Each structure stands twice: as C-alpha cells, then as structure tokens.
Amino acid sequence: MSRVRRIIERSVSTLREDGIGSFGRKSVNYIKTRTIQRKSKEEVYGDVLFINGCTLPHPTRYRVDHQIEQLLASGIVAHRISTIKLELKHIKYYRAFVFFRCPITDDIEEFIQKAKENNKIVFFDIDDLVIDRKYTDTIPYVQALKGEEKAVYDDGVNRMQKTLKLCDYAITTTERLQKELKNYTKEVYINRNVASERMVELSKRAYLERKENDKIVLGYLSGSITHNPDVEFLIPVLTKILDKYPNVELKLVGEITVPKSLEKYRNRIVFEHFIGWERLPKLIATLDINLAPLEKSIFNEAKSENKWMEAALCHVVTVASDIGAFHQVIHHQEDGFLCQSEKEWEEVLSQLIEDESYRKKVAENAYQRVMRDYVTTYSGHALAKYIQSKLPRNIAFVLPTTNISGGVNVVIKHMSILKAQGYDVCVINMDNNDDDIDSKWGTFPVIKHKDLALKGHIDTLVATLWTTLYYVRSVSNVKNRYYLVQNFETDFADFGQFMRIEANATYEDDTNVRYLTISKWCQDWLKTRFEKEAVYAPNGIDLKQFPYKERKFQGKIKILVEGNSDDYYKNVDESFRIVEKLDKEKYEISFLSYQGEPKNWYYVDKFLHKVPYKDVGKVYQDADILIKSSKLESFSYPPLEMMATGGIVVVAPNGGNIEYLKDKENCLFYELGNIDDAVSKIEQVRTDENLRQKLIKNGVETAKKRQWEKIEKEIVALYDEKK
Numbered sequence: 202m203s204r205v206r207r208i209i210e211r212s213v214s215t216l217r218e219d220g221i222g223s224f225g226r227k228s229v230n231y232i233k234t235r236t237i238q239r240k241s242k243e244e245v246y247g248d249v250l251f252i253n254g255c256t257l258p259h260p261t262r263y264r265v266d267h268q269i270e271q272l273l274a275s276g277i278v279a280h281r282i283s284t285i286k287l288e289l290k291h292i293k294y295y296r297a298f299v300f301f302r303c304p305i306t307d308d309i310e311e312f313i314q315k316a317k318e319n320n321k322i323v324f325f326d327i328d329d330l331v332i333d334r335k336y337t338d339t340i341p342y343v344q345a346l347k348g349e350e351k352a353v354y355d356d357g358v359n360r361m362q363k364t365l366k367l368c369d370y371a372i373t374t375t376e377r378l379q380k381e382l383k384n385y386t387k388e389v390y391i392n393r394n395v396a397s398e399r400m401v402e403l404s405k406r407a408y409l410e411r412k413e414n415d416k417i418v419l420g421y422l423s424g425s426i427t428h429n430p431d432v433e434f435l436i437p438v439l440t441k442i443l444d445k446y447p448n449v450e451l452k453l454v455g456e457i458t459v460p461k462s463l464e465k466y467r468n469r470i471v472f473e474h475f476i477g478w479e480r481l482p483k484l485i486a487t488l489d490i491n492l493a494p495l496e497k498s499i500f501n502e503a504k505s506e507n508k509w510m511e512a513a514l515c516h517v518v519t520v521a522s523d524i525g526a527f528h529q530v531i532h533h534q535e536d537g538f539l540c541q542s543e544k545e546w547e548e549v550l551s552q553l554i555e556d557e558s559y560r561k562k563v564a565e566n567a568y569q570r571v572m573r574d575y576v577t578t579y580s581g582h583a584l585a586k587y588i589q590s591k592l593p594r595n596i597a598f599v600l601p602t603t604n605i606s607g608g609v610n611v612v613i614k615h616m617s618i619l620k621a622q623g624y625d626v627c628v629i630n631m632d633n634n635d636d637d638i639d640s641k642w643g644t645f646p647v648i649k650h651k652d653l654a655l656k657g658h659i660d661t662l663v664a665t666l667w668t669t670l671y672y673v674r675s676v677s678n679v680k681n682r683y684y685l686v687q688n689f690e691t692d693f694a695d696f697g698q699f700m701r702i703e704a705n706a707t708y709e710d711d712t713n714v715r716y717l718t719i720s721k722w723c724q725d726w727l728k729t730r731f732e733k734e735a736v737y738a739p740n741g742i743d744l745k746q747f748p749y750k751e752r753k754f755q756g757k758i759k760i761l762v763e764g765n766s767d768d769y770y771k772n773v774d775e776s777f778r779i780v781e782k783l784d785k786e787k788y789e790i791s792f793l794s795y796q797g798e799p800k801n802w803y804y805v806d807k808f809l810h811k812v813p814y815k816d817v818g819k820v821y822q823d824a825d826i827l828i829k830s831s832k833l834e835s836f837s838y839p840p841l842e843m844m845a846t847g848g849i850v851v852v853a854p855n856g857g858n859i860e861y862l863k864d865k866e867n868c869l870f871y872e873l874g875n876i877d878d879a880v881s882k883i884e885q886v887r888t889d890e891n892l893r894q895k896l897i898k899n900g901v902e903t904a905k906k907r908q909w910e911k912i913e914k915e916i917v918a919l920y921d922e923k924k
Contacts, residue, residue: 246648247278247657249588250295251326254284254303254364262478263394263507264301264328264374270397271581277588278657278678284309292316293627293637293646296592296657300368301326304360313367319646320625322591325368328394330381330503332362339500370591372584375526377502392584393530394505395575396514403479404514407486411515416450417554418471420488420517422481422508423455431501431522435494436460438546443469446554452488486515489560490553493521494546506530509537510575513567518560520549536567595625596661596920598685599669602632603647605814606795607838608687611719611740612665614909615685617642618916629653629662631669641746641815661920664714666690667704674712681922684710686718686735688835688857689726695769708733717919720835722856738919740836741909747818747845749901752825757789758887761824761848763839764831766797772853772873775830777803779879787887793820821846826886831855832873840868841907844900849893851882861907865892867899 249272251265265281272279282291284303291298292315300323303309313323330336337343337358346354362385365371371382371389379389396404419442421432442449443466451466453459454473463470473484485491491512495501502525509519509531521527523539531537538553540546553560574580596619598612616626620643627646628638635649650672661681664670667690673682684707691705708731716735718724727733760780764771773794780790781804791807792799799805809820821827827843827850834857840850844867852858853873864870869886871879886893909916 243652243654244294244648245278245280245654245656246294247280248272248295249277249279249297249299250291251279251281251299251301252284252287252303252309253281253301255301259478260302260328262397263505264326267395267397267577268299268326268372268392268581268584270577271392271395271584272588273581274578275581275585277581277585287312289315292319292321293648295321296595296625297322297324297588299324299326299372300364302328302331302361303364304357305363305367306360309364310367313364317369320593320620320623322370322588322593323368324370324372324588324591325365325386326372327361327365327378327382328374328505330378330500331358332365332382332385334358336381336500336503339498374505375503376529377499377525381499381503390584390587392587393526393575393580394507394510395577395580396510396571397577399479400482400511401514401572401576404482404486404511407482408516410483411486415448417446417448417489418450418452418487419490419492419550420452420454420485421492421494422485423453431494431496432492433460434496434543435492435546436462438543438550439463440466441547442550442554445551449554454484481511482515485512485517488512488515488517490550491517491519493519493527495522495524495527497522497524501525509567510571513537513564513571513575516561516564516568518553518564518567520546520553534563536563536570538563593623593625594660594922595627595658596663597627597629597648597659598663598665599629599650599673600631601666601668603628603630603634603636603638607836608665610814610838611687611836612685613638613640613642613645614741614743615916615919616645618909618913619920620645622917624920629655629672631672641743660922663717663920664707667707670707670710670714674710674714682712682714683920684714684716686716686723686727686835687720688723689833692770692833693768718835720857721860723835726856736919738915739907739912740838741912741916742838742841742845742904742907744845744904744908746815747821747842747904749845749847750822752847752897754825754887754890754893758787759789759791759823759825760883761791761793761821761827761843763793763827763829765794766800766803768797770831770833772830772832773797774800775853775874775876776828778876779828779830779883780804782876782880783883788883791820791824793817818842818846821848824848826851826883828879828883829853829858830873830879831857834858836860841904844868844897845904847897847901849886849896850900851879851886853879861903863899867896867903869896 251269253261253265255261269279269281298316316323334355365385371386372392373379373382373389374394379391382389440462450469452471455475493508504525506526509521512519520538523541531539533539538549540549620626627648629650630647631650633649633651635647637647638645655676658678662673662679664673664684670684691701694700716727716733718735718737719740724735724737727735762776764773766773789806790804791809792805793809795811799808812820821843825848827848829839829852834855837858840852840858840862843850850868851871852868854870862868869882871882
C-alpha cells in the first residue's frame with residue numbers, strides 16, 4: 202500500500218471514529234513530525250516501540266509516555282509513534298512493540314503478522330475494559346448512544362479486541378483488568394499507572410505554593426461525563442456534611458451535573474472546567490479532602506487508583522469507594538480511606554473535617570508511599586525485567602555488503618537456522634543499502650550502517666569480515682561480540698597493500714571478542730599463529746539447491762572454471778592456463794564469475810556472469826568437471842556443490858577444501874602451479890570410467906553428510922552465549 206493511500210484511509214477512519222477535533226490534532230502532529238523527519242535521515246535502533254492508537258491525552262500520557270519514562274530510567278531504549286505513522290520498516294528497528302488502545306486495521310494486522318514472522322514480541326496495553334461489548338454496554342453513557350454513533354463505537358470496541366487477540370501478551374493497570382483480559386490472551390502483566398518526573402515536580406511546586414484558608418474544601422475531579430452516576434449515590438452524604446459544617450466547600454471539576462438537592466449550597470460549590478494535566482496539581486493542592494466515589498460495576502472495578510495517587514502527590518488525603526484498585530492499593534486509615542455505605546462515608550468525612558492533624562498525617566503517609574512506589578524513575582525496574590524476559594535473543598550480523606558471495610550465503614543460512622529456532626536476527630550492512638535480503642531461505646531485515654544510531658540493546662553482534670570488526674568493537678549496549686572468521690583475510694590482498702596489516706591485526710583482538718569459524722583450517726591457524734580458541738561448526742549444503750544429475754561423459758566434456766578473476770588468491774589465471782593445454786575438440790569451456798570479467802587471453806565458450814544463486818545448481822549440473830585453482834580458501838563451496846550434482850572435481854588442495862576432499866576418493870588433486878599435472882588428471886577422468894564412477898559416488902555421499910539439516914544443532918551451538 203502506498204504512503205498516500207495509507208494516509209487517506211487512516212484520515213477517513215479518524216474522522217469517522219474520533220471526529221473533526223481529533224483529526225485536526227492528529228494532522229498538526231503529523232505535519233510537525235514529518236518536518237522533523239525531513240531534517241534528519243538518522244534511523245534509530247531501539248528496544249521497544251509504543252504505538253499509540255488513543256486520541257485522549259490522559260490515557261496516552263499514563264500508558265505511553267510514563268511507561269516509556271519507566272523503561273528509559275531502567276536502561277531500556279523506548280520510543281513512541283502514532284498509528285498513522287507506523288510503517289513496516291519499523292519492525293527491523295525494534296525488538297518489541299506495545300500497541301496501546303489500537304483498534305485493528307489492515308495495516309496493523311499486517312504489521313503484527315510481519316513482526317511475529319521476524320520473532321519480534323508484540324504486547325497490547327489497555328487501561329479500560331473497552332475490548333468487549335459485554336463491558337461497554339453496561340456504561341450508561343454508552344447506553345445513551347443511538348444509531349450510527351453507537352454502531353461506530355461498538356465497531357471500535359470489536360476491533361480493539363481483535364488487536365488484543367493478535368498480540369503475544371497484554372499489559373494493564375489493575376487486578377480486575379488482568380482477570381478479564383485473561384479471557385482473550387494467554388498472559389497479562391500488571392504495570393500500575395505511576396506519576397512522571399514532571400508530575401512530581403509540578404505537584405511539589407503546587408504544594409509549596411498553596412494558600413491556607415479557614416475553609417475545608419472537598420473535591421470531586423470527574424474524569425469525563427461517564428462518571429456522573431459515580432457521584433450520585435454520594436449526594437445524600439454531601440448534603441449532610443454541608444448542613445453540618447458551614448466551613449466546608451465543595452469543588453466539582455469536569456463534566457458533571459449538579460442535582461437539585463445541592464442547589465441551595467450553590468454559593469459553597471465551586472465549579473471548575475477540565476484543565477490540562479500540568480495545571481491539575483495546582484488545583485488538587487487547593488483541596489483538603491479528595492473524593493473518589495465509584496458506583497459498583499465490573500467496569501469501575503477495572504479502573505486504576507490515579508485519583509488517590511495524584512492527590513497524594515499534593516499531600517491531599519483521599520476517601521474512596523472500597524472497590525477495585527482502591528481496595529487493592531489503599532491501606533485503610535493509614536494512607537487513605539475506603540468506604541462502602543453512606544454511614545461510613547459520613548463518619549470518615551466528619552472525622553477528617555474535625556481532626557486536621559489526623560487528616561494531614563494520613564495525607565503525608567500517602568505522599569511518602571506514592572513517592573516510593575508510584576514514580577516512573579523508581580518503579581520501572583519490574584516492567585523492564587518483564588519485557589526483557591519475553592524477548593528472544595537478538596543476533597545482528599555485520600556485513601561489508603549484502604552482495605551475494607559464498608561468505609554472505611553462509612551468514613544467510615546461519616540466520617535462517619537461528620530464525621527458525623526463534624532468534625531475532627538481522628543484518629547491519631556497511632554499504633549504503635538497506636534492502637532486505639530475500640533469499641531461498643527466507644527474508645531477513647537489513648539495516649544500513651550509515652546514519653544509524655544504534656541505541657538499543659543487542660545480545661550478540663557478529664563481525665563477518667575484518668573490516669566489520671572495528672564497528673562491532675565500537676558499539677555500546679552489546680552483550681556478546683563475536684567474529685565469524687571464514688578465511689585468512691590477510692592474504693586477500695597482495696604484498697605491499699596496507700590492508701594486509703589491518704586485516705592481520707583483527708586476529709590479535711584483546712577486547713574479549715569470541716572467535717567463531719566454519720573451517721577446520723581457520724580454527725587451526727587461529728590457534729597456532731594467534732593463540733585464539735575458535736569455536737567451530739561445519740559448513741553445510743542444501744541438496745535441493747544442488748540436485749543430482751547423471752552425466753554421460755559423451756561428446757565434448759564440459760569443463761567449468763569458477764571464481765573471480767580480479768581476486769589473485771582465487772588464482773583463476775591458473776585454471777585458464779590449464780584450459781590452454783586442453784584439446785578444444787574434446788572439451789567445452791564455461792566460466793562462472795560473480796564479479797570479474799574474462800581476461801583477453803582466456804579461452805571461454807560460455808561466460809556465465811552474476812548468475813542468481815537459485816540458478817547456480819543448474820550451472821553445475823550442465824558441467825562434467827570443475828577446475829578449481831584457488832591458493833586460499835577457508836571453506837571452498839564450489840567443489841562440494843559440484844559433487845552434490847554428480848560432477849567431478851579437479852582441484853588444487855588448500856586449507857579450505859582438504860577438510861572434506863580426499864584425493865582419488867571423491868576428487869583428484871593436482872599440484873598447485875603444475876599445469877601438466879592438472880591436464881593429466883582431467884584426461885584421466887575423461888578416459889577412466891571406473892575412476893569416474895568411484896569419484897561421483899563418493900562425492901555425492903560426501904555432500905549428503907554435509908546437509909544443513911544434519912548440522913543445524915552445531916550451528917545454533919556456535920552462537921551460544923558466552924558463559
């Protein structure tokens with residue numbers, strides 16, 4: 202789906218569900234964000250991304266901003282984004298996602314599906330029972346909705362439930378919410394609403410700046426019009442209190458209708474409209490007693506204890522209904538009061554009005570408790586640990602380029618095995634390309650190194666070439682640093698080039714980098730030359746990619762030369778010197794190269810350039826004999842791939858092929874540099890059928906033993922965390 206189409210569809214959805222006011226706010230925020238994004242192309246790799254689907258500022262602040270602050274204070278890098286800006290690319294830049302109050306859409310469903318495919322963890326956060334009509338239909342305000350308005354509201358509730366069910370886990374605010382949400386998801390974690398650092402700062406200031414007077418002010422701060430029924434049962438109590446105590450005033454905040462029974466006290470009732478949260482502490486500080494009545498219902502039992510906490514921050518005592526979170530949290534007569542009957546409400550209010558010292562003592566206890574347990578900075582550890590406990594290990598491979606090569610294919614195969622085992626894997630690409638790798642083993646996310654701020658945590662960061670080790674060592678927030686050595690890269694360049702010095706230095710690392718390898722030869726020289734213990738796992742082959750095909754060895758024998766003519770260590774020139782001495786009436790010559798072109802003097806009948814990896818098996822099937830003259834290989838794939846298809850290999854032995862090649866058993870070795878020896882071995886293959894059958898049979902058996910399926914456990918063990 203195009204960006205323009207997504208914006209149009211989301212705009213229509215916002216207008217339909219939230220109205221023109223919400224649409225205006227979202228549009229302004231979107232424009233501001235896009236302006237900022239144009240100024241900086243930097244991508245940030247973080248730990249957790251919160252996706253906000255709520256247009257109401259109060260819930261968003263508590264469940265998105267405050268939880269982000271909790272995580273940041275606990276060392277977890279978390280950011281937020283609105284649903285309208287969510288894109289599939291965000292999957293590769295975070296380890297976990299928290300959807301807050303997000304009704305399902307096609308985009309969200311696709312995002313969650315793709316996130317799970319990449320072993321990312323998806324949480325759903327909700328602070329109200331707006332996930333099923335069996336709850337919302339009990340709300341008087343919702344019951345009063347009619348026609349299309351009710352249909353739109355119900356549709357939002359149903360779609361909220363769908364998102365919840367798609368997510369792995371849920372996070373919520375109260376015990377009752379936890380109980381109900383378990384009917385829709387396997388595990389629900391309680392992270393109570395807490396105050397931000399800014400809330401504490403403003404509350405402290407409000408308390409210090411409050412003005413004393415001879416009035417006792419009772420306050421009821423309504424959250425919204427839906428709370429009218431909550432205060433109605435308290436009217437008889439308030440009538441008695443106002444009659445009994447002439448110095449008592451009542452402050453009502455929000456959308457609330459005053460009943461006729463309180464009209465005679467209008468000169469002692471102060472009305473306040475909704476105000477912004479940054480001004481709220483100053484208003485709360487004007488109260489002496491905070492009233493938190495709740496009508497008994499399952500919906501109210503699920504509500505949080507915010508009113509108690511916000512009042513406590515301003516040293517104001519709370520009297521609350523003895524239900525739900527208030528019952529769970531408030532210690533009666535110690536840091537607040539819990540009431541059930543009208544009698545209890547009247548007795549508690551009378552005691553607090555008459556006993557100032559007692560009132561202030563309980564308020565102070567509440568303040569101390571909230572400061573200890575209900576501030577983001579002090580309370581985020583448990584949330585951080587919970588989220589971390591659900592995250593799979595993430596392993597990032599740093600590649601110099603994602604251009605296909607033998608070494609890159611090994612990394613991709615390792616990633617596919619690890620991904621199948623539940624690991625969160627990705628590539629950090631050192632060249633300027635962030636196109637995901639789409640291979641026969643799956644699709645893998647690619648993050649380009651340029652303009653990347655790697656701030657999130659990585660369990661294991663793997664260097665794959667000497668040039669990538671410097672980056673791996675420089676990144677913070679990495680638990681394990683590995684170096685996958687696939688060749689002696691010092692000899693990738695000829696003598697006199699400084700890169701030889703730099704490459705060689707990477708084998709002398711003293712920063713606790715763990716060395717890994719897929720080559721017995723590499724394991725040996727790392728130990729003998731550099732005293733490095735490298736963990737080894739064998740290389741494998743996918744026989745479906747290189748299926749067997751019977752050869753006839755009739756007519757012209759088809760010779761295949763493979764390698765990059767620009768890499769001197771591949772020694773392709775020697776292969777073509779061998780070709781020069783072959784009778785062209787008896788042999789047809791093909792050259793397979795991923796990079797270099799044939800040199801002018803090469804004799805080539807067919808030049809196969811940059812053949813897609815999926816088609817390489819066919820190239821081997823069409824050849825009878827592979828000539829391989831490399832001076833240096835860590836693990837030489839072409840001979841193994843050729844043998845798998847039923848072809849024969851004439852090869853110069855090196856550290857990268859003697860691990861699985863046996864002369865006169867599954868191949869023929871020729872002496873490196875001895876052209877006549879190689880020609881003789883090729884002629885021997887052409888003329889000796891018994892030798893051919895032996896080499897072919899043993900070659901196929903060798904390839905079968907190297908199937909990836911048989912060595913997957915060893916590959917996974919290669920990346921075990923360091924003890």
